[in-house]
Amino acid sequence: SGKTTTIGKLCRYLQKKGFNPAVVCTDTWRPAAYEQLRQLTEEMDVPLYGDPNNKDALDLAEKGLKEFKNRKVIIFDTAGRHKEESDLIAEMDQLDDIINPTEAILVIDGTIGQQAGEQARAFSQATDIGSIIITKLDGSAKGGGAMSAVAETGAPIKFIGTGERIDDFELFDPERFISRLLGMGDIKSLIEKAEENIDEDIAEKTMNNMLKGKFTLVDMKNQFEMMNKMGPMQQVLNMIPGMGNKISKEASKMTEDKIELYKIMMSSMTQEEMENPKIIKQSRVQRIARGAGVEESEVKDLLKYYNNTKKTMKGIGKRGGRLGGGAMNRMMGQFMK
Incomplete structure (x- = not known):
């Protein structure tokens, strides 16, 4: 879904708004997850906590909270998970208890179309989804399908990823998206x-x-x-x-x-x-x-x-x-x- 890249984009967006975010890596499942985050955060001068040798996501979350206890904005990168992976879904529930997040954000790949709805519903049953970020949206029909499917969960779509660059990230505006989808342009965004x-x-x-x-x-x-x-x-x-x-x-x-x-x-x-x-x-x-x-x-x-x-x-x-x-x-x- 481009979750780790999306964290980098969200950090850049927050920096532009005057915030100084920190990131905690609790993704112990994907090889090189910490290394990818390290490279991204270093480029943007964003502090990162993680330990590639520690495979306990709950322990990492607790230590990350202590490390950045004086920070106003902390972003926790959790392992990507499929609705069928019950162990990971259960882990997310435990992380939710430890972190007690202000907002849990679900990152969904816009190219999977209507399947996004099933994924979002599975997550909403495990935790309260505060908002959704849909990635890889370039105005395609599949992007529209993902949006309509995700909307059924009742969680608002907050941001969309519109390209590969770190700045290809914007607040979701339904009118603008539909305008681009129909080839009518988007002067406000321009x-x-x-x-x-x-x-x-x-x-x-x-x-x-x-x-x-x-x-x-x-x-x-x-x-x-x-x-x-x-x-x-x-x-x-x-x-x-x-x-x-x-x-x-x-x-x-x-x-x-x-x-x-x-x-x-x-x-x-x-x-x-x-x-x-x-x-x-x-x-x-x-x-x-x-x-x-x-x-x-x-x-x-x-x-x-x-x-x-x-x-x-x-x-x-x-x-x-x-x-x-x-x-x-x-x-x-x-x-x-």
């Missing part, structure tokens, strides 16, 4: 993502330069960095009404790969070249290609894309800053050539 991940001053300066025709490779690199922070391209396009179904996942992936290649090439340029791309003639193209480990033709592709983007954005500036779907499609199309 605005929130932009507010969370984009530096407003850099974005405004870049956009002003673009619309005035003063667009440089520095601006283009800033634009690429902002796009990366927003998340996977297909996910962002799905939030734009009418765009999600126009560009395939394969085309989006191709675009992301090309952007990464362009960023590598720009890293091989001097500041002067980045600020004034007109000076990049053949000898400079050769040097940039060698430094980036690419063909000279690929550097020329980058410069062609830059010039076309500059021309397109200058034209938009003359029309009062309106970016129509045709202009967006043309810009995407340049990446896919």
Whole structure:
């Protein structure tokens, strides 16, 4: 179900809200459970308690409580369990007595569809489920099936995982999810993502330069960095009404790969070249290609894309800053050539 990864995502979400969570690993069943959690929590500077040599989940829970007794938020990672595993279901009941959690959260894999309902009902009989997190939701029909099945338990769906990245995690909003499912976009989420991940001053300066025709490779690199922070391209396009179904996942992936290649090439340029791309003639193209480990033709592709983007954005500036779907499609199309 992606339970351990979800703990990392929940920690990141809580950190953004100003909390300092700690994590206790009581999963003694899955090999390398502690190691995976250790790597995740270290990356986010989140304290972790666990002992891979201790196979007593109840003992680990008691010691973890003592270790973090002064923490306001402690997340306990328990072993994943199937409704048929009576021993593990019983263990969960005992852990519930020891931890006395403010909220027990069930993590469900969104790709299992209607089967999610059986799993959720089995757990609700063993413990009071405070809320549910559904992972691997990308707007698929199976995701909708999992949601309708889980809803029968009466436990609210609190969060959904929408991708592989640590930030692909959000509060569940039924209207937004249904809107994305129907291909109608989700402007509210798009605005929130932009507010969370984009530096407003850099974005405004870049956009002003673009619309005035003063667009440089520095601006283009800033634009690429902002796009990366927003998340996977297909996910962002799905939030734009009418765009999600126009560009395939394969085309989006191709675009992301090309952007990464362009960023590598720009890293091989001097500041002067980045600020004034007109000076990049053949000898400079050769040097940039060698430094980036690419063909000279690929550097020329980058410069062609830059010039076309500059021309397109200058034209938009003359029309009062309106970016129509045709202009967006043309810009995407340049990446896919």
